[in-house]
Amino acid sequence: MTAKIARFLEEVRPVTPCVVVDLDVVRDNYLGLRRWLPLADVYYAVKANPAPEIVRMLTALGSNFDVASRGEIDLCLSSGVSAENISFGNTIKKQRDIAYAYEKGVRLYAFDCEAELEKLAEAAPGSRVFCRILMTCDGAEWPLSRKFGCEIDMARDLLVRARDLGLDPYGVSFHVGSQQTDLSQWDIAVGKAAMLFTALDAVGVELRMVNLGGGFPARYRSDIPAVERYADAVMSAMTNHFGNNIPAMIIEPGRSLVGDAGILETEVVLISRKGYDEDVRWVYLDVGKFGGLAETMDEAIKYRILTTRDGDDTAPVVLAGPTCDSADILYEKSNYEMPVSLKVGDKVRILSTGAYTTSYSAVNFNGFDPLKAYFI
Amino acid sequence: MTAKIARFLEEVRPVTPCVVVDLDVVRDNYLGLRRWLPLADVYYAVKANPAPEIVRMLTALGSNFDVASRGEIDLCLSSGVSAENISFGNTIKKQRDIAYAYEKGVRLYAFDCEAELEKLAEAAPGSRVFCRILMTCDGAEWPLSRKFGCEIDMARDLLVRARDLGLDPYGVSFHVGSQQTDLSQWDIAVGKAAMLFTALDAVGVELRMVNLGGGFPARYRSDIPAVERYADAVMSAMTNHFGNNIPAMIIEPGRSLVGDAGILETEVVLISRKGYDEDVRWVYLDVGKFGGLAETMDEAIKYRILTTRDGDDTAPVVLAGPTCDSADILYEKSNYEMPVSLKVGDKVRILSTGAYTTSYSAVNFNGFDPLKAYFI
CATH class of the missing domain: 3.20.20.10 (Alanine racemase)
Known part of the structure; x- marks a missing residue:
């Protein structure tokens, strides 16, 4: 999470969900790779972003x-x-x-x-x-x-x-x-x-x-x-x-150049339990598997996630996207926890989302727009 | 496969991949449902198409x-x-x-x-x-x-x-x-x-x-x-x-109204074997999991597939999409077979693709356009 992205999110307050990519990080990653592997010609895998x-x-x-x-x-x-x-x-x-x-x-x-x-x-x-x-x-x-x-x-x-x-x-x-x-x-x-x-x-x-x-x-x-x-x-x-x-x-x-450069800001749409005996909360975000987080398929890529209430006590959650598709679940088996104090409407930031997100996003699934992106 | 769709594909020869939806079939499916369940009000699940x-x-x-x-x-x-x-x-x-x-x-x-x-x-x-x-x-x-x-x-x-x-x-x-x-x-x-x-x-x-x-x-x-x-x-x-x-x-x-009404026409981009000892051919189509066939995830939906060489001897195939994503495989475990005579450039038709295809398609993954659709 770079200061530049934090400032952008603070000042612009873009509509969620969106990815913000800090181009300075991409540049530093590129130069780092050149420095540590000077003999290799870099061919950026354009598909990553x-x-x-x-x-x-x-x-x-x-x-x-x-x-x-x-x-x-x-x-x-x-x-x-x-x-x-x-x-x-x-x-x-x-x-x-x-x-x-x-x-x-x-x-x-x-x-x-x-x-x-x-x-x-x-x-x-x-x-x-x-x-x-x-x-x-x-x-x-x-x-x-x-x-x-x-x-x-x-x-x-x-x-x-x-x-x-x-x-x-x-x-x-x-x-x-x-x-x-x-x-x-x-x-x-x-x-x-x-x-x-x-x-x-x-x-x-x-x-x-x-x-x-x-x-x-x-x-x-x-x-x-x-x-x-x-x-x-x-x-x-x-x-x-x-x-x-x-x-x-x-x-x-691809991923190593742009992944860490991006932050996805999303909003908590709903928090619920499925029954009185259930300990696990379901947290529904306004982005999901079909809105850019396709790499959560089979919970393969496990993103780090920040909330505005980090530091409070946490408890287990299932994280899911906003569509009517029952497969649109991000993490159910990966033991994610989030603050007990988390509220509907809270902003949540998903880190290292600069790669394989925007272009994976569905064109209009469930009537949701594709993931927006800002490059700063 | 309706005569109307066959005629359209024959006359228009649209660029592949594309879905062609026969609206007559949607209408008949709707009327059939009304006839058999007259007490129920139909609310079409718009997300299906x-x-x-x-x-x-x-x-x-x-x-x-x-x-x-x-x-x-x-x-x-x-x-x-x-x-x-x-x-x-x-x-x-x-x-x-x-x-x-x-x-x-x-x-x-x-x-x-x-x-x-x-x-x-x-x-x-x-x-x-x-x-x-x-x-x-x-x-x-x-x-x-x-x-x-x-x-x-x-x-x-x-x-x-x-x-x-x-x-x-x-x-x-x-x-x-x-x-x-x-x-x-x-x-x-x-x-x-x-x-x-x-x-x-x-x-x-x-x-x-x-x-x-x-x-x-x-x-x-x-x-x-x-x-x-x-x-x-x-x-x-x-x-x-x-x-x-x-x-x-x-x-x-949703699916029951529009699924059967659509045919996806695609082209064989490549046929290969991975080694001299391998019996299975890999058949790569110009549409895949990120181009509209998201429901092949975990090989859940098994589409019927027609080729122009049906009737010839068949042999086992793995079916995959055209992207550089290794997860872009349609069927590897579902025992699909295709004609031994299948050639690069052949057209292949995937049936019952009127539901959950076009809107699932990625906005630009790997630089491929979203799936086109025609309604006739």
């Missing part, structure tokens, strides 16, 4: 951009980003969207299967491509499932095929899972990448880049290792597996 | 409307609905939104706790109010949790208190769970309501209405009992528990 204000600031600071769609390419280009600083990092792309990106000058693409490679060869000839490999992602709060990436032996064959199709087999990417707190996962992943470098070298394909993905965390309810420790883990893994022949490195931070 | 086209048609047919928010009140009023035909059915309301509704002429409100009753007494004096009671909802595909409603002894006290606060204690509501297929649940619920009528009568409060909520299903992957069987279950329960002194009845269908 696609605000033009953030993209404009980061491009001025020298950042590159990882985009998921044609829409995000347009956003970057119209915010002053050069096409050569864009990576089309989604492994799932329509061929006409690849053609669009190529026509705009984008020359760096992700893939994880043969069909995607064929689209790239046709619509983005000669481009640098990197193959995403599967990771198991133990330890991540928002685990990545098996949706992206392929097994390592398939990756080897695909990178050879990329060359044969006239593409430039540039490197390997992986993702250790968003909000990853087990630092040893980087060593395992980089080890796999290094094995691929060796295997490809043996057949005359020289890979030159390792894309370490995202996974650096924002600070939610649990304390997390600082960015320095992450940087150390990454660099140890790189030197461990590549010696003094370290390839180009890309990181794709 | 808040399209003005649907609201205008239903109001012309004589429907009433169940709204969740101020936004939905405005939508109804601007679509020609009279305020006296609106029920503010969300139990979680800001007091200023109650005041707004009251000023517009809304006189029917839901509540399930004392704090909400006090807001209503202050902001909507003299209005008819109904208390929502908790149900366990065995058998529902999209179960309702304990978010709404209170225990029956608390409901009794609250309805007495409603009278003491100058409100009109009108009745009782419950919800057996969306997509409820266990017809005996209605008997249990109506039995509870009847007990409340008796208990209140003993202290001089005459309830006059039972609100049976929604829960009538649309047709997804499993076959479901026809609307007649639901109507029978409801009327048997009512006569069983109320004899020939049947109170006013309200039903709040």
